[in-house]
Amino acid sequence: MQDNQFIFSSYTYNTDRTEYSFSYEIIADKKYQFVEKLLLPKIPVEIPEKLLDELLFNIHLMLGISYWKLHCPAKIVIKTKPLTKDQAEFWNKVYTKGLGEFFYKNKIDYRALVNFPYEESVQVQPTSFLRKNRSLVGIGGGKDSVVVAELLKENDGDFSTFIIENRKHNEVAANVAKIVGRDLIIVKRQIDTQLFVLNFTKGVYNGHIPISAVYAFIGVLLAVSYDYSYVVVGNEKSASYGNKEYFGQIINHQWSKSSEFENLFREYVKKFVTYDVSYFSILRPFFEIKITEIFAKYSQYFPIFSSCNRIDKIVQTSSLKSHWCRSCPKCAFVFVMLAAFISKEDVVKIFGENLLNKESLINTYKELLGITGIKPFECVGTPDEVMVAFYLTHKKSEFYEDFAMKMFLNEVLPKVKNIEEIKQDVFTTGDVSTIPQEFRKLFTK
Numbered sequence: 423m424q425d426n427q428f429i430f431s432s433y434t435y436n437t438d439r440t441e442y443s444f445s446y447e448i449i450a451d452k453k454y455q456f457v458e459k460l461l462l463p464k465i466p467v468e469i470p471e472k473l474l475d476e477l478l479f480n481i482h483l484m485l486g487i488s489y490w491k492l493h494c495p496a497k498i499v500i501k502t503k504p505l506t507k508d509q510a511e512f513w514n515k516v517y518t519k520g521l522g523e524f525f526y527k528n529k530i531d532y533r534a535l536v537n538f539p540y541e542e543s544v545q546v547q548p549t550s551f552l553r554k555n556r557s558l559v560g561i562g563g564g565k566d567s568v569v570v571a572e573l574l575k576e577n578d579g580d581f582s583t584f585i586i587e588n589r590k591h592n593e594v595a596a597n598v599a600k601i602v603g604r605d606l607i608i609v610k611r612q613i614d615t616q617l618f619v620l621n622f623t624k625g626v627y628n629g630h631i632p633i634s635a636v637y638a639f640i641g642v643l644l645a646v647s648y649d650y651s652y653v654v655v656g657n658e659k660s661a662s663y664g665n666k667e668y669f670g671q672i673i674n675h676q677w678s679k680s681s682e683f684e685n686l687f688r689e690y691v692k693k694f695v696t697y698d699v700s701y702f703s704i705l706r707p708f709f710e711i712k713i714t715e716i717f718a719k720y721s722q723y724f725p726i727f728s729s730c731n732r733i734d735k736i737v738q739t740s741s742l743k744s745h746w747c748r749s750c751p752k753c754a755f756v757f758v759m760l761a762a763f764i765s766k767e768d769v770v771k772i773f774g775e776n777l778l779n780k781e782s783l784i785n786t787y788k789e790l791l792g793i794t795g796i797k798p799f800e801c802v803g804t805p806d807e808v809m810v811a812f813y814l815t816h817k818k819s820e821f822y823e824d825f826a827m828k829m830f831l832n833e834v835l836p837k838v839k840n841i842e843e844i845k846q847d848v849f850t851t852g853d854v855s856t857i858p859q860e861f862r863k864l865f866t867k
Contacts, residue, residue: 425495425496425497426448426449426450426493426495426496426497427447427448427449427495427497427498427499428446428447428448428486428489428490428493428495428497428498428499429446429447429448429449429499429500429501430446430482430483430486430498430499430500430501430502431445431446431447431455431501432444432445432501432502433445433478433479433481433482433502435478438464438465439462439465439469439474439647440461440462440463440464440465441459441460441461441462442459442460442462442478442481443457443458443459444457444458444459444460444478444481444482444485444486445457446458446486446489446490448489448490448492448493448495449495450492450493450495451625454489454492454616454620456489456614456616456617457614458485458488458489458611458612458613458614459611459612460481460609460610460611460612460640461609461610461611461612462607462609462644462647463607463608465647465648466648466649467647467649469551469646469647470549470551472549473549473551473646473695473696474646476546476549476694476695476696477639477642477643477646477695478643479502479503480639480694480695481639481640481643482502483500483513483538484516484635484636484639485636487516487517487520487521487631487632487635487636488613488617488631489614489617490517491521491524491627491628491629491631492617492620492621492626492627492628493626493627494530494535494627496535496537498536498537498538498539499539500538500539504539504540504541504544505538505539505540505541505544506540506541506544506545506546506694507540507542508693508694509538509540509546509690509694510537510538510539510540512686512690513536513538514536514537514538515686516632516635516678516683516686517536517538518532518535518536519632519671519674519677519682519683520631520632520635520677520678520683521629521630521631521632522668522671522672522673522674522677523629523630523665523673523674523675523799524627524629524630524631525668525673526666526668526673527629527630527799528627528628528629530627531669532669533669546694548691548692548693548694548695548696548697549695549696550696550697550698551646551696551698552651552698553645553646553649553650553651553698553699554580554649554650554651555580555651556580556581556582556649556650556651556652557574557579557580557581557582557650557651557652557653557654558581558582558583558584558607558641558644558645558648558650558652558653558654559571559574559581559582559583559584559602559604559654559655560583560584560585560586560637560641560653560654560655560656561583561584561585561595561598561599561602561606562585562595563592563594563595563597563598563727563728563729564727564728564729565713565714565717565723565727565729565756566656566657566658566705566713566729567598567655567656568598568602568717568720568723568727569656569705569713569716569717569720570654570655570656570704570705571583571602571604572602572716572720573704573716573864574654574704575602577863577864581604581654582604582605582606582607582648582650583599583602583604583605583606583607584606584607584608584609584641584644585599585606585607585608585609586609586611586636586637586640587608587609587610587611588611588613589611589612589613594726594727594728594745597726598723598726598727601722601723601726607644607648609640609644611640630675630799632677632678632683633678634655634657634676634678634679634683635678635683635687636678637655638653638655638678638683638687638701641653641655641701642691642695642696642699642701645699646696646699650699651698651699651700652699652700652701652702652858653699653700653701653702654702654703654704655701655702655703655704656703656704656705656713657676657679657680657684657703657705657706658679658703658705658706658708658709658710658713658803659681659705659706659707659708659709659852660676660709660710660802660803660804660807661674661676661679661680661681661801662674662676662680662681662682663797663804664677664797665796665797665798665799666796666797675798675799675800675801676801679703679801681706681856684701684702684703684706684856685856687701688700688701688702688856700858702856702857702858703856704857704861704864706852706853706854706856706857707851707852707853707854707857707865708851708852709803709804709807709848709849710755710759710802710803710804710807711759711762711803711807711810711811711848711849712848712849712851714756714759714760714762714763714811715762715763715849718760718763718764721764721768724768724771724772725772726745727745728745728746729752729753729756729801730745730746730747730750730752730753730756731750731752731800731801732747732750732752733745733746733747744773744774746772746773746774748773748774748775748777748780749780749782749783750786750800751786751789751790751798751800751802752798752800752801752802753773753777754777754783754786754787754790755790755798755800755802755803755808757769757773757777757778758777758778758787758790758808758811758812758815758826759803759807759811760772761778761811761815761818761820761821762810762811762812762814762815762818763814765820766818766820766821776821776824777826778815778821778824778825778826778827779821779823779824779825779826780825780826781825783826784825784826784829786798787808787826787829787830788829788833790802790805790808791805791808791809791812791830791834792805792808792809793805793833793834804848806844806847806848807848809834809838809841809844810841810844810845810848812826812827812830812834812835813835813841813845814845815827816830816831816835851865
């Protein structure tokens with residue numbers, strides 16, 4: 423019987439380079455074939471053929487993660503071209519660490535599972551293709567990308583924005599981009615529809631993928647294609663803190679937003695793709711709580727932004743008219759973060775409900791505070807940040823009668839002897855060494 427295999431079959435594009443197709447095969451209980459597409463606006467310049475090929479080759483490998491995880495075949499076959507040993511090690515890390523939560527939730531022993539093939543004799547050199555000294559900012563619709571854009575605007579930064587739409591129009595991100603008011607590039611990602619059927623099929627694995635890594639590779643393609651030298655994202659210091667140890671490795675829901683991934687990716691692009699485009703997070707020195715404090719100045723975004731990852735499913739199946747599901751850890755986290763800096767009236771207006779007085783969220787807040795269970799598998803900050811947010815909200819005396827605040831005052835605050843020191847730590851600006859020199863003036867104000 424033939425071993426299970428995952429095959430990176432081919433990648434192609436049309437003559438005007440507005441449609442890119444990426445093909446895959448799985449040989450498992452039967453043979454599966456998939457095609458994913460990226461649709462881009464018209465590209466104004468000719469890209470060196472070698473560079474375009476390298477970009478698409480790597481996007482092909484990155485997008486394949488959604489299909490590989492269906493069966494997690496131990497044998498990986500790349501039909502297009504071979505990898506160097508260093509490239510293979512990078513991809514082993516991206517698939518292993520990026521799928522950490524997926525392995526944990528599906529009880530998969532990932533050790534030695536991912537082995538990208540390579541050839542010792544292969545050499546890959548980056549391609550020089552000078553781009554304009556301007557930035558491309560990813561817009562997801564949440565507070566982090568708002569802060570990135572507004573910081574660049576306040577410092578006369580030359581930048582445009584981009585949105586990646588998965589299957590359907592991202593109304594929240596589009597509304598945020600409209601207020602930002604810069605040129606916008608929209609990429610439509612057409613995931614093979616078989617994937618959504620198979621995700622609910624017995625004997626097939628399903629779960630979280632490192633989506634920020636997908637967006638990073640697409641971002642570099644856009645920067646090369648539309649003449650930008652920087653891809654700027656809003657991944658914070660908090661993203662580097664994991665959730666749970668599993669088989670000796672810390673599982674991190676946000677691994678592809680972590681400093682580890684950012685550094686690996688930036689070096690990979692410079693070594694194997696091009697050294698003329700740089701990827702970095704301008705918010706890396708900040709914890710989430712500091713970013714929220716900055717975001718609180720931009721009230722024009724309050725009615726339209728959203729950080730909730732579950733709302734799309736709810737809106738599709740109900741008459742709920744909101745940008746927030748109001749029941750997930752991310753909603754709970756963002757609510758208390760905002761409550762520390764804006765009025766009770768304003769934060770309740772944003773969410774349509776007082777989440778600190780929602781009894782069903784008490785256990786979620788305990789998990790966020792680190793006093794029970796594990797840190798939720800969501801893009802949330804550290805327990806210290808949540809503790810400080812509760813503390814600052816408590817000092818405003820607006821939520822003192824609410825369930826979650828009473829829990830904090832009775833079960834958490836009395837046991838903390840150094841809350842002012844913790845507060846100082848989470849508001850301190852961290853290492854700026856990964857940020858290009860010309861952007862560091864943002865941290866001297």
